[in-house]
Amino acid sequence: MDEQYFSDSSPASAEETRTIEVTARGFDLSMRVSSRVFSGSKLDLGTRQLLEIAPDLPEGGTFLDLGCGWGPIATIMSLESPNAAVWAVDVNSRAVDLTQRNAQSNGASGVRALKAQEALSSSAESNTRFDVIWSNPPVRIGKDAMHEMLAAWLGRLAPAGVAYLVVQKNLGADSLITWLNGQGFQASKYASKKGFRIIEVRPA
Numbered sequence: 001m002d003e004q005y006f007s008d009s010s011p012a013s014a015e016e017t018r019t020i021e022v023t024a025r026g027f028d029l030s031m032r033v034s035s036r037v038f039s040g041s042k043l044d045l046g047t048r049q050l051l052e053i054a055p056d057l058p059e060g061g062t063f064l065d066l067g068c069g070w071g072p073i074a075t076i077m078s079l080e081s082p083n084a085a086v087w088a089v090d091v092n093s094r095a096v097d098l099t100q101r102n103a104q105s106n107g108a109s110g111v112r113a114l115k116a117q118e119a120l121s122s123s124a125e126s127n128t129r130f131d132v133i134w135s136n137p138p139v140r141i142g143k144d145a146m147h148e149m150l151a152a153w154l155g156r157l158a159p160a161g162v163a164y165l166v167v168q169k170n171l172g173a174d175s176l177i178t179w180l181n182g183q184g185f186q187a188s189k190y191a192s193k194k195g196f197r198i199i200e201v202r203p204a
Contacts, residue, residue, distance in 0.1 A: 022072055024051040027079050031070060031102045037095045038069040047072060047136045049196045050166040054134060057081045061131030066153050071099030073134050078108035089116040129156055133163035139171045154201055163201040173197035
């Protein structure tokens with residue numbers, strides 16, 4: 001788990017990846033995964049609930065997949081809204097590499113995969129605001145680290161932007177809603193399914 005969330009590792013080699021088939025939101029994807037990236041054998045259940053429940057995307061705009069893993073959310077965002085610019089960010093180099101490769105191989109040409117710290121620190125990108133953010137945030141990195149990550153990225157929502165986060169109820173989904181509201185966001189439960197909350201977040 002530590003390497004999945006924190007490693008500045010090199011891109012995955014062919015020997016450590018395999019292909020899985022994923023179907024979500026009407027799209028059939030062939031995706032390369034690695035055991036050294038989050039949920040490296042199947043589509044994570046939380047991610048599946050987010051993809052099933054989140055509302056239809058705008059036709060265009062700038063979107064963000066925060067904590068992209070091997071890229072199912074970013075790829076589907078781009079396929080659903082081909083005119084959108086989709087950022088996919090992660091701390092793990094293997095995740096960023098797999099996301100870019102998976103997006104390209106599945107025809108999701110709008111995806112741009114980036115290391116999270118590079119995207120946050122780049123002066124050229126600092127003014128980018130996001131119309132939509134979807135995320136299965138890495139709760140297991142610890143509350144403080146996750147709060148820091150969410151504050152940094154949710155603070156870049158456009159004035160009319162919206163984020164949808166998926167968090168397990170027994171891993172603090174309701175307390176996260178309370179915390180987000182205390183940080184000046186408008187956060188509420190959008191839906192609940194199979195032990196997960198889908199949290200809607202808007203700028204105050």
